[in-house]
Amino acid sequence: MKLTRFVPHFRSFKFAPFAVIALFAFTNLTGILFNRAYAPAVQAKETTTVAETVNIDSNVESDYIPADVPTSGDHELDLIIFRSAERYGVDPRLLHALIWQESKYKPHARSNVGAQGLMQLMPATASAMGVDDAFRPDQNISGGTAYLDSLLTRYHNNVALALAAYNAGPGAVDKYHGVPPYRETREYVARVIREFNRRKQVAAPLTSQTK
Numbered sequence: 001m002k003l004t005r006f007v008p009h010f011r012s013f014k015f016a017p018f019a020v021i022a023l024f025a026f027t028n029l030t031g032i033l034f035n036r037a038y039a040p041a042v043q044a045k046e047t048t049t050v051a052e053t054v055n056i057d058s059n060v061e062s063d064y065i066p067a068d069v070p071t072s073g074d075h076e077l078d079l080i081i082f083r084s085a086e087r088y089g090v091d092p093r094l095l096h097a098l099i100w101q102e103s104k105y106k107p108h109a110r111s112n113v114g115a116q117g118l119m120q121l122m123p124a125t126a127s128a129m130g131v132d133d134a135f136r137p138d139q140n141i142s143g144g145t146a147y148l149d150s151l152l153t154r155y156h157n158n159v160a161l162a163l164a165a166y167n168a169g170p171g172a173v174d175k176y177h178g179v180p181p182y183r184e185t186r187e188y189v190a191r192v193i194r195e196f197n198r199r200k201q202v203a204a205p206l207t208s209q210t211k
Contacts, residue, residue, distance in 0.1 A: 070096040070199045072105045077137055084141045088149040094159065095145060097195035098166070101188065107137050119144025159196070163189045 065071075065082050069092045072078055081099070085092035102120040103109035115122050117140035126134045129143035148166060155161035155173070164172070164179040167188045172180040179189055 069093065070202070072096070072099075074105070077105065080138050080141050084145040087142075088145045090145055090149050090152065091196075093199040094192075094196050095141075095148075097192050097199055098144075098148065098163070099141075100195055101192045107140070108135050116140070117144075119148075121147070159193060160189050163192050 063079070065075075065078055069078070069082055072081070081095050082092050084090075085095050099105060099118050102115075103118050105118065107118055109118070109120065110116055111120055113122075116126065116134035118137055119140055121129070121131060121134050121140060121144055123134070125147055126140075126143055129146050131139045131143035134140050134143075148162060151162040151165045151170065152159070154170065155165065160179055161173055164185050168180050168182055168185040172182070172185070179186060
């Protein structure tokens with residue numbers, strides 16, 4: 001039996017390792033090229049986290065004042081008034097009407113009897129309400145709102161009596177069992193309530209539009 005036909009095949013076995021190495025290199029090379037050519041490009045994209053979204057929403061809410069609340073023309077002052085009204089449960093339109101009557105929104109207003117600031121706090125009242133600097137809008141409005149709230153509570157939310165006590169003192173209201181017969185006090189109460197009602201009427205169409 002002649003084996004000459006099979007000799008070349010047996011001899012080619014010595015090239016097998018080279019063939020395997022070549023095949024391995026070819027497979028890896030083509031794989032790299034294929035991946036580079038056809039793999040989709042992925043680009044990093046900026047995302048807004050939940051925490052950032054909540055923070056943005058909080059900033060918007062903290063700066064928000066309803067459309068039916070009056071304005072002084074100073075947004076920062078309006079925010080102080082609105083937040084103080086919310087804190088003590090007082091109508092912000094009543095606060096605006098009172099501040100307009102007391103000081104015309106002037107933080108450094110001072111009366112000839114010593115009342116100070118936006119809500120014209122007397123030194124004794126300011127001290128009782130924890131106000132260190134009556135000319136600071138935040139302290140003055142917080143103290144003045146707290147005092148007005150205490151008067152509204154004392155007189156069962158009777159706005160006229162609370163305003164009369166704010167102007168003439170609770171003692172005078174209690175003495176006369178109502179608005180004292182002082183011309184200044186009666187005119188004061190009438191002006192503030194008139195301004196309060198005017199601001200509510202102006203706000204009414206705005207409220208209906210938002211519904």
